[in-house]
Amino acid sequence: MTTSTGFDNNAYNLPALRLSDVPNPAQTRVVVGMSGGVDSSVSAVLLQQAGFQVEGLFMKNWEEDDGTEYCTAMEDLADAQAVCDKIGINLHTANFAMEYWDRVFEHFLAEYQAGRTPNPDILCNKEIKFKAFLDYAVTLGADYIATGHYTRRSVNYTREDGLEVAHLMRGLDNNKDQSYFLHAVGGDKIAKTLFPVGELEKPEVRRIAEEHDLITAKKKDSTGICFIGERRFKDFLQQYLPAKPGNIVTDDGITIGKHDGLMYYTLGQRGGIGIGGVKDRPEEPWFVLQKDLSNNELIVGQGHDHPMLLSQRLTAYKLDWVERIAPAAIFSEQGLKCMAKTRYRQPDQSCTVFADSDDGSRVKVIFDEPQRAVTPGQSAVFYIGEVCLGGGVIESFE
Numbered sequence: 001m002t003t004s005t006g007f008d009n010n011a012y013n014l015p016a017l018r019l020s021d022v023p024n025p026a027q028t029r030v031v032v033g034m035s036g037g038v039d040s041s042v043s044a045v046l047l048q049q050a051g052f053q054v055e056g057l058f059m060k061n062w063e064e065d066d067g068t069e070y071c072t073a074m075e076d077l078a079d080a081q082a083v084c085d086k087i088g089i090n091l092h093t094a095n096f097a098m099e100y101w102d103r104v105f106e107h108f109l110a111e112y113q114a115g116r117t118p119n120p121d122i123l124c125n126k127e128i129k130f131k132a133f134l135d136y137a138v139t140l141g142a143d144y145i146a147t148g149h150y151t152r153r154s155v156n157y158t159r160e161d162g163l164e165v166a167h168l169m170r171g172l173d174n175n176k177d178q179s180y181f182l183h184a185v186g187g188d189k190i191a192k193t194l195f196p197v198g199e200l201e202k203p204e205v206r207r208i209a210e211e212h213d214l215i216t217a218k219k220k221d222s223t224g225i226c227f228i229g230e231r232r233f234k235d236f237l238q239q240y241l242p243a244k245p246g247n248i249v250t251d252d253g254i255t256i257g258k259h260d261g262l263m264y265y266t267l268g269q270r271g272g273i274g275i276g277g278v279k280d281r282p283e284e285p286w287f288v289l290q291k292d293l294s295n296n297e298l299i300v301g302q303g304h305d306h307p308m309l310l311s312q313r314l315t316a317y318k319l320d321w322v323e324r325i326a327p328a329a330i331f332s333e334q335g336l337k338c339m340a341k342t343r344y345r346q347p348d349q350s351c352t353v354f355a356d357s358d359d360g361s362r363v364k365v366i367f368d369e370p371q372r373a374v375t376p377g378q379s380a381v382f383y384i385g386e387v388c389l390g391g392g393v394i395e396s397f398e
């Protein structure tokens with residue numbers, strides 16, 4: 001990572017790339033990630049309508065252990081195949097289960113074990129969808145890949161060192177914007193990707209699917225962890241990590257119950273703490289305030305905005321800047337004034353970012369307003385206007 005960027009604020013105003021801006025669609029091969037969901041189905045239709053040579057690729061990245069209730073992959077593949085048959089495109093399949101395990105899942109477990117709350121979908125996008133998938137698509141002759149993410153990208157531009165990159169931009173549908181999950185994907189990869197539904201609102205996407213009589217038109221949006229899906233989280237995690245029960249202790253040091261393992265709890269969490277009424281305490285909800293790893297204690301308190309849950313500064317590490325170069329302003333005395341989200345769906349928060357390492361791979365962030373439940377392991381993601389600059393993993397807060 002170098003810091004000698006000539007990048008200035010004007011560069012954040014590059015226009016979004018539309019499908020109609022791509023030259024020679026008839027000579028351009030696009031491989032779409034077909035998940036068996038409505039967004040990728042409509043992406044394929046839009047690419048086809050724009051005149052591209054379109055092919056689909058379904059990935060299977062998780063091997064079912066029991067092949068029973070959670071096994072939706074076969075159903076998703078069948079839906080992806082049905083959509084491809086309907087619109088007349090070829091569907092390839094690939095299995096990246098080994099890559100997913102090595103590059104995403106092991107890290108996910110290690111983070112839980114260290115008391116943090118990781119976001120595997122971010123790593124999955126970086127390591128699988130925009131690496132393993134992209135590399136494979138290139139072997140199929142792809143000029144671009146496409147996904148059904150609700151994000152946009154700018155036109156390409158050339159960095160000082162000659163690398164062709166594009167900005168990652170928020171999806172037009174504010175409710176669905178997925179740029180938070182894609183912030184760790186490099187701009188060189190974004191430059192090779194098309195996001196056909198990024199310019200649309202979700203109801204419009206469903207309307208297009210219905211108009212084309214696609215089997216996925218009414219399919220419900222996927223939830224749960226990428227590729228692993230929706231499971232009873234506690235049972236799932238227990239298969240891989242030993243649970244270590246311990247005490248639940250109040251913020252003033254009184255033991256009031258037992259927890260079944262710190263990894264099952266998230267800072268700021270209200271439900272599921274398993275504490276009923278506590279003697280001499282008001283009948284108010286309890287919230288997780290801290291995980292004390294060294295004593296294996298879960299520290300709880302009352303009040304949604306308990307002072308232990310509020311912080312105005314954080315440190316983030318493993319920064320991934322979309323441009324692959326840290327913005328010069330983070331090295332200046334004034335820092336970089338921008339917007340941030342410390343979790344998906346959080347409204348933008350105004351902040352200033354300062355480099356905390358020579359290469360900008362670690363930063364300190366100072367928010368204008370105190371933030372609730374900043375959670376180590378989750379990501380802080382930075383924006384200027386429509387452009388997502390990148391982000392890093394939250395290490396600590398104060």
Ligand SMILES: Nc1ncnc2c1ncn2[C@@H]1O[C@H](COP(=O)(O)OP(=O)(O)OP(=O)(O)O)[C@@H](O)[C@H]1O
Nearest residue numbers: 033034035037038039040057058059147148149222
């Ligand atoms: N198993 C898969 N095989 C190929 N591509 C996939 C797969 N899962 C996800 N993708 C790609 O990543 C995009 C975003 O995936 P995500 O899991 O967020 O689904 P989504 O937003 O519900 O989209 P969709 O409605 O297409 O499932 C998908 O639209 C698709 O292009």
